[in-house]
Amino acid sequence: xxxxxxxxxVSQINNYDGTLNMNIKPEDGRNYELxxxxxxxxxxxxxxxxxxxxxxxxxxxxVARPNGTTAYRNAGxxxxxxxxxxxxxxxVSNPLQDLSFMKAWISYTYxxxxxxxxxxxxxxxxxxxxxxxxxxGKHVTGxxxxxxSAGVDIDTRPGFFGNIVCYYYDxxxxxxxxxxxxxxxxxxxxxLGYKKIIGPLGCEIFAGINNAFNARYSSLILYNxxxxxxxxxxxxxxxxxxxxxxxxxxxxxx
Numbered sequence: 744x745x746x747x748x749x750x751x752x753v754s755q756i757n758n759y760d761g762t763l764n765m766n767i768k769p770e771d772g773r774n775y776e777l778x779x780x781x782x783x784x785x786x787x788x789x790x791x792x793x794x795x796x797x798x799x800x801x802x803x804x805x806v807a808r809p810n811g812t813t814a815y816r817n818a819g820x821x822x823x824x825x826x827x828x829x830x831x832x833x834x835v836s837n838p839l840q841d842l843s844f845m846k847a848w849i850s851y852t853y854x855x856x857x858x859x860x861x862x863x864x865x866x867x868x869x870x871x872x873x874x875x876x877x878x879x880g881k882h883v884t885g886x887x888x889x890x891x892s893a894g895v896d897i898d899t900r901p902g903f904f905g906n907i908v909c910y911y912y913d914x915x916x917x918x919x920x921x922x923x924x925x926x927x928x929x930x931x932x933x934x935l936g937y938k939k940i941i942g943p944l945g946c947e948i949f950a951g952i953n954n955a956f957n958a959r960y961s962s963l964i965l966y967n968x969x970x971x972x973x974x975x976x977x978x979x980x981x982x983x984x985x986x987x988x989x990x991x992x993x994x995x996x997x
Contacts, residue, residue: 791828917969
């Protein structure tokens, strides 16, 4: 069990009229965490599983002013719980074999983050009035409910190596009201190469492909982009399928 707090940044302490926001308080929360870690089969199989629940109080929320500016106050709370798990299996680890190293791993994260008390105010330009929005019970903006990554790492005695990694991301709420979501997507990255050490000189040549499925996704999202009253533009598009290659030289001066 742990307890901590986060003080508001300067931008939330200074009001737009030049006064100080004297009533704002730090966010504080309590976290309960339980985990298990271990190995089997002579430490070839390893696991690390953690579950947690955090209660956040005094969450800082924005408050719209009639003149169109924004102030901040303590008005919210969230309930954050989840599971983090990592499993790995070392199939081969013998530098004398042609296939000298092979390790498979998988990582999974589950996040169930909800607003338990989250009320904000915004300025409605149509009616020229301040309206109150109650997002209690909604999912916390920008938190991925389910994410999964898995991969295989391979090395050979002659010097060839490879890495294959696959990622999956669940749909993401884009605004506090949960009226917009980003679609789920998967990514596949592959890297192959050859490395050789001759005396003090090391050489590595490699090539790879990112986003082999040519998925349409965004790794840079502008959350709550609908708050300004114009058609929201949440996404900055990320690259489609792309290729790369490289050469690395290393010299040991010992």
